Amino acid sequence: MKLKKISATTEERIKEAAKKVFVQKGYSGARMQDIANEAKINKALLHYYFRSKDQLFELIFMENVQKMMPKINSIIDSDDKLFDKIENFVAEYLGMLSENPFLPLFVVNELSSHPERFFQKIAPLANGNLKVNKFIQQIQDEAARGKIIPISPVTLLMNTISLCVFPYLGKPMIQFVFGFDELQYRMILEQRKKEVASFIINSIKK
Amino acid sequence: MKLKKISATTEERIKEAAKKVFVQKGYSGARMQDIANEAKINKALLHYYFRSKDQLFELIFMENVQKMMPKINSIIDSDDKLFDKIENFVAEYLGMLSENPFLPLFVVNELSSHPERFFQKIAPLANGNLKVNKFIQQIQDEAARGKIIPISPVTLLMNTISLCVFPYLGKPMIQFVFGFDELQYRMILEQRKKEVASFIINSIKK
DNA sequence: GTCTATATATGGATAGAC
DNA sequence: GTCTATCCATATATAGAC
Numbered sequence: 171m172k173l174k175k176i177s178a179t180t181e182e183r184i185k186e187a188a189k190k191v192f193v194q195k196g197y198s199g200a201r202m203q204d205i206a207n208e209a210k211i212n213k214a215l216l217h218y219y220f221r222s223k224d225q226l227f228e229l230i231f232m233e234n235v236q237k238m239m240p241k242i243n244s245i246i247d248s249d250d251k252l253f254d255k256i257e258n259f260v261a262e263y264l265g266m267l268s269e270n271p272f273l274p275l276f277v278v279n280e281l282s283s284h285p286e287r288f289f290q291k292i293a294p295l296a297n298g299n300l301k302v303n304k305f306i307q308q309i310q311d312e313a314a315r316g317k318i319i320p321i322s323p324v325t326l327l328m329n330t331i332s333l334c335v336f337p338y339l340g341k342p343m344i345q346f347v348f349g350f351d352e353l354q355y356r357m358i359l360e361q362r363k364k365e366v367a368s369f370i371i372n373s374i375k376k
Numbered sequence: 377m378k379l380k381k382i383s384a385t386t387e388e389r390i391k392e393a394a395k396k397v398f399v400q401k402g403y404s405g406a407r408m409q410d411i412a413n414e415a416k417i418n419k420a421l422l423h424y425y426f427r428s429k430d431q432l433f434e435l436i437f438m439e440n441v442q443k444m445m446p447k448i449n450s451i452i453d454s455d456d457k458l459f460d461k462i463e464n465f466v467a468e469y470l471g472m473l474s475e476n477p478f479l480p481l482f483v484v485n486e487l488s489s490h491p492e493r494f495f496q497k498i499a500p501l502a503n504g505n506l507k508v509n510k511f512i513q514q515i516q517d518e519a520a521r522g523k524i525i526p527i528s529p530v531t532l533l534m535n536t537i538s539l540c541v542f543p544y545l546g547k548p549m550i551q552f553v554f555g556f557d558e559l560q561y562r563m564i565l566e567q568r569k570k571e572v573a574s575f576i577i578n579s580i581k582k
Numbered sequence: 583g584t585c586t587a588t589a590t591a592t593g594g595a596t597a598g599a600c
Numbered sequence: 601g602t603c604t605a606t607c608c609a610t611a612t613a614t615a616g617a618c
Binding site: 194195196197198199274275277278279281282283285288289300302319324325327328329331332333335336337339340341342343344346347348358361362365369370372373374 | 400401402403404405480481483484485487488489491494495506508525530531533534535537538539541542543545546547548549550552553554564567568571575576578579580
């Protein structure tokens with residue numbers, strides 16, 4: 171019996187490969203040859219599908235950045251109670267990160283080294299503005315009711331994101347400092363899914 | 377009256393310039409020409425002082441990584457009480473970061489994109505192992521005495537480092553998401569020096 | 583030590599055959 | 601659509617004058 175085509179289209183293979191290489195090496199570290207090798211195709215074909223390195227990068231970058239915002243917004247802007255919201259946020263965010271472990275470094279790194287690329291071309295489309303109004307109100311309400319300590323919403327959000335994201339950004343550094351191997355580190359990341367929310371809630375609970 | 381030479385030696389100027397450029401653009405993003413311009417000298421002179429880009433980078437990288445470890449160790453390994461230790465650690469660490477705001481991205485980025493460079497050549501010298509024994513003992517003791525919730529020392533340290541470092545790594549991202557300008561962000565970073573330690577202590581205190 | 587000029591290598595991009 | 605061969609710009613590195 172004839173098998174259905176297993177391999178993805180060339181275009182898809184290139185995008186997969188490009189993501190892998192860009193994420194690993196950053197824009198300027200990545201070589202078109204690396205991407206071609208990774209996709210097991212010829213270098214010229216990259217240019218056939220995506221005119222230039224710049225265009226290929228922008229596409230990959232966009233596709234991946236855009237994944238992040240909507241999810242975050244829908245949680246931040248939900249009607250859940252504050253503690254539930256924090257738990258949902260952490261669960262959702264860490265889940266997304268464990269599926270895209272290199273995305274934060276990719277974003278942070280390229281945002282830092284080529285801010286102009288981002289702010290000129292990508293930011294206008296990405297609509298990066300968080301919907302924080304409801305969230306701010308909740309924090310103020312809970313503080314007024316004496317349920318949590320007074321804390322600025324920005325601080326709370328920054329701390330939450332820090333606790334979620336840093337272990338992915340700092341993976342090699344942390345592994346080095348603590349001496350963890352890959353398996354150990356994966357277990358630690360897994361365990362954090364349980365720990366992080368309660369760490370945050372503890373710190374603001376009265 | 378004859379003034380003492382104000383300008384640093386050429387070698388020093390190159391190192392300053394190289395740090396600035398490498399930190400800003402990463403290894404592969406940095407151009408020797410950029411460094412030469414920054415140091416206001418000729419490109420050839422770079423090679424005269426430091427044979428190759430690779431060697432220059434390694435030197436800069438090393439010098440900066442080595443700054444981090446000893447300080448951290450001396451605090452972690454001190455005889456201070458746990459809460460004091462956390463406060464000292466955060467104060468010291470955030471102080472260091474505010475003097476070297478781009479160092480974390482530099483380290484994390486290069487560690488991720490060129491792990492081989494680091495692990496082969498740099499790690500053996502840097503002696504990255506944290507002295508955590510005393511710290512572990514303290515946490516276990518305090519938990520046994522019911523002063524803090526049970527928490528793994530690794531988790532506590534990772535969270536602490538996350539809360540300190542991430543705002544520097546994710547600066548452009550956070551600025552974009554929250555819409556902060558430079559001044560606002562600097563103020564937020566400044567404010568965190570007061571907030572972070574108590575956030576952590578709150579979360580583990582019973 | 584510092585410069586200008588140049589050699590050499592690398593990597594993005596294109597031409598043209600199939 | 602996919603390949604090989606090639607072009608061309610850029611960047612590292614060196615030679616050699618001062």
